[in-house]
Amino acid sequence: EKGNYRHFMQKEIFEQPTVVAQTLGSYLRQADNSVALPQFDFDISTIRRVTIVACGTSYYAGLVAKYWFEQFARVPVDIDVASEFRYREPVLEDGGLALFISQSGETADTLAALRHCKEAGQTIAVVVNVPTSSMAREADLLLPTHAGPEIGVASTKAFTCQLAVLAALAAHMAVKKGLMNREEESEVVAHLLEAPASLNAALDHDEDIAAMAHLIAPARDVLYLGRGPDYPLALEGALKLKEISYIHAEGYAAGEMKHGPIALIDDQVPVVVLAPSGPLFEKTVSNMEEVRARGGQVVLISDAEGLAEAGEGCIATIEMPKVHPLIAPLVYAIPVQLLAYHVACVKGTDVDQPRNLAKSVTVE
């Protein structure tokens, strides 16, 4: 079933342009560049707060979505990992939408959090990849991702498909609240529809990433930095590397470095910086310079323009296509997935079945 691929994870990384296109196709209408969600029987324009709950990579998709809900729909968003959410006393007021994100739809903590929110009278929305799962059955609003079966324990294609659905949902809410006019909606949809081609362009750099993986493989620790909607991608990159290559990695908001983690920097610590050109580029680059001034070994991921401006002096650069900031989190998922994948291959670890991990965590 792996076809020409060495691992399921590799196959699933390369499926992303196709499955993201499929997923977008079921939430966007290309004919008039509009958002088209499945029918549901509550008025989304009256939602006063969105509470997002998930685990692992699905949680990082939720972190990206928080930026979009706030930016487009101007709705307050609370987000937590399911194992924390359940054991605090979250304030769930009437008129709230509780949004659960899960590949499997069976993650025990997320499912328990869903049931808790249901009892508390929240409207339940679920972004899930397995349409027959427990979470899918218990949703008021079921938003499937069309990633197809994901076999690799490290989640890849489910993540980018989750982002595709979440962007459509945030835009839909904005339209219904009267905060996004037809022209703006059509622009947002057009940008989203550019994602599959940009994912393909990102995958074209697979060999460059494979060729530099040996620079990361010997490291004991690796830091990932990003800003804004790309900050969760730094967290995701670090999680992927930890899971399959067993190298300790942390993701940080680029601006948070100087509040502590910069003390870790020396010439043994590779620092992967995610910096698409755009409104946050200069700020992220100045954080990168702070790292470099302390001997940090920077791997810069940016587009040609960004690399021309800031790539000099990095130990390696990874070029991405130039994309609209809205789809950057989808596109920048590719290099962090591929980097983790190739580092794991250099180290010879079991990529699809990493030690101590299960595909679906059905214990609390």
Ligand code: M6R
């Ligand atoms: O099936 P779910 O999306 O609910 O799973 C959540 C996490 O267990 C999952 O994302 C996990 O972190 C992956 N191994 C990440 O690659």
